[in-house]
Amino acid sequence: MQKKLFTELGLSPELLKAVARVGYEEASPIQSEAIPVLLKGADVFGQSQTGSGKTAAFALPAIELVDPAIRATQVLILCPTRELAVQVAEEVSKLAFFKRGVRELPIYGGQSYERQFQGLQRGAHIVIGTPGRVMDHMDRGTLKLDQIKMVILDEADRMLDMGFIDDIKNVLSKMPPERQTVMFSATLPGPIQQLVKSFTRNPVNIRIQDQALTVPNIEQVYYELDRRAKVEVLCRLIDIEDIKFGLIFCATKMMVDELTEHLTARGYAADKLHGDMSQAMRERVMAKFRKRGLEFLVATDVAARGVDVDDIEVVFNYDLPQDSEDYVHRIGRTGRAGRSGKAITFVAGREIWKLQNIMRATKGKIHRARVPSADEVEQKRTSAFYDLIRDTLEGGDYRRHDELIDQLLDQGHTPTDIASALIHLAGGEKARPATEREPVANMTIPRREERPERRQDSAPESRVDPFKKKKRPAEAVAAESGDLSERIGKARNKRDRNAEVEPSKVSHEPGMVRLSMNTGRDHEISPGDVVGVIAGLAKIPKESIGAIRLLARTTYVDVGREHAPRVLEKLNGIKFKGRNLFISLAE
Ligand code: AMP
Numbered sequence: 001m002q003k004k005l006f007t008e009l010g011l012s013p014e015l016l017k018a019v020a021r022v023g024y025e026e027a028s029p030i031q032s033e034a035i036p037v038l039l040k041g042a043d044v045f046g047q048s049q050t051g052s053g054k055t056a057a058f059a060l061p062a063i064e065l066v067d068p069a070i071r072a073t074q075v076l077i078l079c080p081t082r083e084l085a086v087q088v089a090e091e092v093s094k095l096a097f098f099k100r101g102v103r104e105l106p107i108y109g110g111q112s113y114e115r116q117f118q119g120l121q122r123g124a125h126i127v128i129g130t131p132g133r134v135m136d137h138m139d140r141g142t143l144k145l146d147q148i149k150m151v152i153l154d155e156a157d158r159m160l161d162m163g164f165i166d167d168i169k170n171v172l173s174k175m176p177p178e179r180q181t182v183m184f185s186a187t188l189p190g191p192i193q194q195l196v197k198s199f200t201r202n203p204v205n206i207r208i209q210d211q212a213l214t215v216p217n218i219e220q221v222y223y224e225l226d227r228r229a230k231v232e233v234l235c236r237l238i239d240i241e242d243i244k245f246g247l248i249f250c251a252t253k254m255m256v257d258e259l260t261e262h263l264t265a266r267g268y269a270a271d272k273l274h275g276d277m278s279q280a281m282r283e284r285v286m287a288k289f290r291k292r293g294l295e296f297l298v299a300t301d302v303a304a305r306g307v308d309v310d311d312i313e314v315v316f317n318y319d320l321p322q323d324s325e326d327y328v329h330r331i332g333r334t335g336r337a338g339r340s341g342k343a344i345t346f347v348a349g350r351e352i353w354k355l356q357n358i359m360r361a362t363k364g365k366i367h368r369a370r371v372p373s374a375d376e377v378e379q380k381r382t383s384a385f386y387d388l389i390r391d392t393l394e395g396g397d398y399r400r401h402d403e404l405i406d407q408l409l410d411q412g413h414t415p416t417d418i419a420s421a422l423i424h425l426a427g428g429e430k431a432r433p434a435t436e437r438e439p440v441a442n443m444t445i446p447r448r449e450e451r452p453e454r455r456q457d458s459a460p461e462s463r464v465d466p467f468k469k470k471k472r473p474a475e476a477v478a479a480e481s482g483d484l485s486e487r488i489g490k491a492r493n494k495r496d497r498n499a500e501v502e503p504s505k506v507s508h509e510p511g512m513v514r515l516s517m518n519t520g521r522d523h524e525i526s527p528g529d530v531v532g533v534i535a536g537l538a539k540i541p542k543e544s545i546g547a548i549r550l551l552a553r554t555t556y557v558d559v560g561r562e563h564a565p566r567v568l569e570k571l572n573g574i575k576f577k578g579r580n581l582f583i584s585l586a587e
Contacts, residue, residue, distance in 0.1 A: 002029070025274070327345075533581075
């Protein structure tokens, strides 16, 4: 089915503005079909799955119909569950944002009557409720249906399954007969057909069918997760799978903006593509991505249409696509020309239904995968670190420290203990024991910038070599070696080796806190630069700057606790060596 622009559907400027504000770039098939028909006043029976955008398909015409000057309920939306009623009310509220005076109210069982009475008394133009509670209010006389212009049955088949059929018939029979009737249902069992026949007038049938789709032969997996954990899981997957060239799809422009910011703040080379950007800007970003100047491109479906790039390793469906067709279109960007590719899809909460539709259309080749645990990420990190140590030893590309090692050996430490202590200090050892209860969003997950960099194309200096120091200004060397000797001293005195394991993001110096900056060796930053920018801009004494630890794309720096707020305030957002600096508390 053809998709249209929202501007082609006959909506008022206020609603178009709201749609743009929510970030929908293009109407989904059900919206493209249903909105013009509903705006003309016809009844509609829509067969469409959840996740197709059907809420906006009926909510936009419903909002358009309301006359805010009339203090009466003019639209009634019946939903099977309170969760759905709340979701629909939220969508209505977002879409009615620029329609002055339009009020919506969800009413459902379990919520206090008092609150609902007040809402109804104030005059709710659009009431979204579950059938039982709606009947209750009708019986009490607190909900009047005599001025209803439109009634919508959302997920009618589910309401039927839940035994609401009599309530629904009762409600429908008490409304003005000239009202507009809209029914949405995923399936069409006999009683629903009966309802349509009895309560609609010449309904326009709109059916969104999954088309036969040719799915590229690539590995497809999905992860079920909490919406709030998406960024963290994305970073874990990028890191654990060592992905260096990927396309990430989001549902809205806002999400694209937000995710791009998250990724760049975490040190990934990411940029965005969406409809609010000028053609010239989009072309610039595209060219950069094509030339591998970016690792990740975050985009909406519409903006990504022009993306014609080979070698994309992974396509992430950070947000699910509108339909199976978009899914196939999205994932077809990887695995081109016989190369291997992978599609990773995130599914949060109720979206699993939407994915099941996609699976049906794609013949179920999307496998469920488990979000890697902190332990697994850790293991991967350890093994990458092991490879790096081995490569460094085999390559012989390091400065020798025989004198220091001899001293330690003389003191009775074994070579294995010395090497273990150094690995621990270099961050190659688990920073903190992972527990089952650790939330996904926990910051102990090693991020890319903390892992040894193994890019083939990196210059030798940009590779992490924890044992090799560059020439640095005296103060930084002093700060760091002070930190090291203190830590080594501490480690020696402790009996219980496990107790020595300390989070690397916490300062070990009394009175100091550790800050994290989104810049590192890869950006040609030296400890001297870090001291310079902090002392210079935040005007704090150099003695208040402690250990500095430069990683590939992150720098940890200890500062006196009392100076930290000032450093954060003065340095955040400044340009530092040509990049926007983000600095935050690492602890
Ligand atoms: P629904 O089928 O109404 O439950 O919608 C599923 C999801 O799609 C919701 O999160 C909506 O916010 C989103 N959505 C609806 N219409 C659009 C659109 N035109 N473009 C992008 N996302 C949309």
